Amino acid sequence: MISRLLVALNNRLTRWRRPRVAPANLLVLLPRCLQEPSCERNVGADVANCRRCGRCRCGDILDLADAVGFQVQIATGGKQAVAAARRQEVRAIVSVACATELIMGIVMVFPKPVLAVLLNPTETPCRGTGVDVERVREATRFILEGEDHGNQA
Numbered sequence: 001m002i003s004r005l006l007v008a009l010n011n012r013l014t015r016w017r018r019p020r021v022a023p024a025n026l027l028v029l030l031p032r033c034l035q036e037p038s039c040e041r042n043v044g045a046d047v048a049n050c051r052r053c054g055r056c057r058c059g060d061i062l063d064l065a066d067a068v069g070f071q072v073q074i075a076t077g078g079k080q081a082v083a084a085a086r087r088q089e090v091r092a093i094v095s096v097a098c099a100t101e102l103i104m105g106i107v108m109v110f111p112k113p114v115l116a117v118l119l120n121p122t123e124t125p126c127r128g129t130g131v132d133v134e135r136v137r138e139a140t141r142f143i144l145e146g147e148d149h150g151n152q153a
């Protein structure tokens with residue numbers, strides 16, 4: 001699929017640019033579909049509302065953020081995601097989403113560097129999706145520390 005190829009191309013270009021930012025200037029953007037569908041916590045308004053219960057990967061990524069110091073936002077839509085990424089203090093982004101959303105976001109926030117991490121395939125696309133947290137971890141480490149373990153997020 002063309003959008004997946006474009007995501008891979010973007011990631012190659014971003015890695016070639018070798019962005020380096022402080023943790024406070026790195027934003028990890030998560031989509032609303034990553035939240036467990038039965039969860040009633042309003043994590044889109046504030047990620048602190050997540051009680052990290054383990055039923056979806058949002059809590060795992062928030063644990064990683066606490067350990068490393070980057071920002072996390074769970075976007076309820078594309079406009080909110082773009083607005084968050086355009087904030088002045090955000091200098092690099094690790095974005096988790098489906099390929100179509102990723103490409104739109106990458107274009108909208110250009111020239112800010114974005115490493116894109118694809119959601120795991122699901123039968124119901126906009127609901128109860130998942131992500132490999134290791135890929136998110138690797139992408140953040142690449143931007144913060146320059147560590148490339150060959151995992152092309």
Ligand code: SF4
Nearest residue numbers: 039050051053056059
């Ligand atoms: S980890 Fe638990 S509390 Fe947090 S968003 Fe997922 S289901 Fe809700």
Ligand code: SF4
Nearest residue numbers: 031033097098125126
């Ligand atoms: S599957 Fe894609 S379009 Fe649907 S909510 Fe998730 S990121 Fe957004």
